[in-house]
Amino acid sequence: MMNIIRKTTDVTELLNRDQVHRNLSVPNLVEKILERGEGTLTSSGAVKAETGTYTGRSPKDKYTVDEPSTRDQIDWGSVNQPISSDSFDRLYAKVVNHLQDLDEVFVFEGFAGADEASRLPIRVVNERAWHNLFAHQLFIRQATGDQWENGQEKPFTILSAPSVKADPSTDGTRSETFIIVSFEKRTILIGGTEYAGEMKKSIFSIMNYLLPQKDILPMHCSANVGPEGDVALFFGLSGTGKTTLSADADRRLIGDDEHGWSDNGVFNIEGGCYAKCIQLSREKEPQIFDAIRFGSVLENVVLDAETKEADYNDSSLTENTRAAYPLQAISNIVDPSKAGHPNTIIFLTADAFGVLPPISKLTKEQAMYHFLSGYTSKLAGTERGVTEPEATFSTCFGSPFLPLRPTVYAEMLGKKMEEHEVEVFLVNTGWTGGAYGTGSRMKLSYTRAMVRAALHGELTNAETNKNGLFGLETPTHVPGVPDDVLIPRFAWPSETAYEEKARELANQFKENFKKFSKVDESIAKLGGPTA
Ligand SMILES: Nc1ncnc2c1ncn2[C@@H]1O[C@H](COP(=O)(O)OP(=O)(O)O)[C@@H](O)[C@H]1O
Ligand SMILES: C=C(OP(=O)(O)O)C(=O)O
Numbered sequence: 457m458m459n460i461i462r463k464t465t466d467v468t469e470l471l472n473r474d475q476v477h478r479n480l481s482v483p484n485l486v487e488k489i490l491e492r493g494e495g496t497l498t499s500s501g502a503v504k505a506e507t508g509t510y511t512g513r514s515p516k517d518k519y520t521v522d523e524p525s526t527r528d529q530i531d532w533g534s535v536n537q538p539i540s541s542d543s544f545d546r547l548y549a550k551v552v553n554h555l556q557d558l559d560e561v562f563v564f565e566g567f568a569g570a571d572e573a574s575r576l577p578i579r580v581v582n583e584r585a586w587h588n589l590f591a592h593q594l595f596i597r598q599a600t601g602d603q604w605e606n607g608q609e610k611p612f613t614i615l616s617a618p619s620v621k622a623d624p625s626t627d628g629t630r631s632e633t634f635i636i637v638s639f640e641k642r643t644i645l646i647g648g649t650e651y652a653g654e655m656k657k658s659i660f661s662i663m664n665y666l667l668p669q670k671d672i673l674p675m676h677c678s679a680n681v682g683p684e685g686d687v688a689l690f691f692g693l694s695g696t697g698k699t700t701l702s703a704d705a706d707r708r709l710i711g712d713d714e715h716g717w718s719d720n721g722v723f724n725i726e727g728g729c730y731a732k733c734i735q736l737s738r739e740k741e742p743q744i745f746d747a748i749r750f751g752s753v754l755e756n757v758v759l760d761a762e763t764k765e766a767d768y769n770d771s772s773l774t775e776n777t778r779a780a781y782p783l784q785a786i787s788n789i790v791d792p793s794k795a796g797h798p799n800t801i802i803f804l805t806a807d808a809f810g811v812l813p814p815i816s817k818l819t820k821e822q823a824m825y826h827f828l829s830g831y832t833s834k835l836a837g838t839e840r841g842v843t844e845p846e847a848t849f850s851t852c853f854g855s856p857f858l859p860l861r862p863t864v865y866a867e868m869l870g871k872k873m874e875e876h877e878v879e880v881f882l883v884n885t886g887w888t889g890g891a892y893g894t895g896s897r898m899k900l901s902y903t904r905a906m907v908r909a910a911l912h913g914e915l916t917n918a919e920t921n922k923n924g925l926f927g928l929e930t931p932t933h934v935p936g937v938p939d940d941v942l943i944p945r946f947a948w949p950s951e952t953a954y955e956e957k958a959r960e961l962a963n964q965f966k967e968n969f970k971k972f973s974k975v976d977e978s979i980a981k982l983g984g985p986t987a
């Protein structure tokens with residue numbers, strides 16, 4: 457028998473006082489994780505936990521409650537799937553009843569958004585201690601105990617109860633797993649999955665709805681600042697290099713995944729990073745490697761049974777192994793995570809066709825065209841069911857997280873880029889010398905060299921080669937990169953094989969762009985493939 461759930465804005469009022477662990481410190485959470493057998497201490501001091509079956513996001517199990525106040529704005533479809541208020545209420549009751557029956561519940565209260573003027577109070581209520589440590593490290597922590605209470609806005613709450621499973625025959629879901637957002641009830645329900653990334657990405661999704669109302673552009677990008685105060689943004693879908701390329705010894709990190717751009721500049725939405733650790737090495741990614749220490753959470757990483765040392769080459773649990781750590785675990789950061797307006801924007805694409813040049817300088821129209829197209833690949837692991845690179849057009853380089861129509865974000869970006877005279881580059885961190893299967897992934901050291909040159913302004917007036925089919929201008933020389941690498945047709949074993957594949961991709965671009973028939977004609981004409 458389910459208990460009747462009384463209405464409240466603070467769900468913790470429905471829980472027993474001595475059940476609730478509120479805002480536990482990192483050491484206390486680590487102790488809880490170990491005591492409860494949820495995780496293992498590793499040789500670096502990080503704790504390691506496993507998710508079981510769900511090692512990546514479950515986009516098909518994500519829903520938005522169909523509610524009168526948001527109905528007309530939401531871009532309904534396969535990303536924003538509607539679910540009824542009745543289904544939400546049923547699952548809410550199931551989750552709350554379950555939490556009420558537990559001996560311990562873990563609550564984090566902090567913020568999303570590093571800018572005090574727009575930050576959103578968030579409360580994360582967890583069945584699992586390790587998820588609460590993840591929330592503590594990924595979201596923005598309170599500096600002192602009481603500021604949260606004085607927040608102007610009502611908090612948004614995540615209720616995470618992985619062991620609660622939906623019943624598709626009565627609960628209106630597709631499977632036992634559910635990630636459901638109700639804007640009216642300011643609540644996100646998560647059940648049936650232990651993948652920690654669902655928490656951070658569902659907060660990102662609601663910020664993609666709430667920030668535009670405050671005239672702030674939410675962006676799926678990483679960000680860092682150079683010694684001169686110059687700001688760079690790196691947009692890209694999962695696995696394209698946002699986290700890796702923003703961790704740079706020469707530049708201070710603002711954030712690795714989610715930012716807002718207001719009239720005052722950019723700010724991080726989060727307080728920590730969520731790095732992929734497959735094949736992580738200290739040589740190639742020293743900042744990230746060294747951030748994995750006491751307080752960090754390793755997800756689905758395999759350990760040596762005796763030494764408890766992480767084996768980052770082991771993908772037996774998943775390709776999508778992760779490390780979550782607070783920004784402060786990176787030595788060179790901006791704290792608080794705010795900076796001025798961007799000088800350079802880099803669109804990261806992992807091209808599985810191996811066709812796009814490794815770096816191109818974009819015109820204004822090309823920037824808009826490529827932002828709307830969002831061409832890239834889904835790489836293995838981050839989404840359930842994706843086991844090898846899969847070409848996709850993910851508008852704004854973040855389609856899974858966008859509740860509003862893409863043109864809302866694109867128009868805001870276009871205005872801001874123009875106002876602040878931003879230089880834009882398209883960087884292919886994906887395949888070269890052939891498509892996925894025959895070619896190989898672009899060397900990280902080359903990509904780093906190209907990004908460095910772009911951020912130092914060395915490519916602004918550089919001599920370029922034009923890619924005939926895509927109209928993309930690629931510098932003929934980049935310090936530290938062999939010239940041949942810069943021209944994909946030369947990197948391929950055969951120029952005709954390249955041409956054929958390139959034409960196939962150009963056609964896909966054109967086909968995909970038809971859905972943007974309402975955008976300014978000059979963008980399609982001047983921004984896309986030329987032939
Ligand atoms: N040329 C390259 N550029 C960027 N990352 C690369 C490159 N080659 C391999 N990688 C690897 O790809 C992954 C990029 O992942 P990550 O930076 O976490 O992406 P995101 O943050 O965009 O999801 C890392 O594991 C990185 O080591
Ligand atoms: C955590 C995710 O994003 P990213 O791979 O960009 O870090 C995700 O998409 O689940």
Ligand SMILES: [Mn+2]
Binds near residue numbers: 699700713730731
């Ligand atoms: Mn990332």
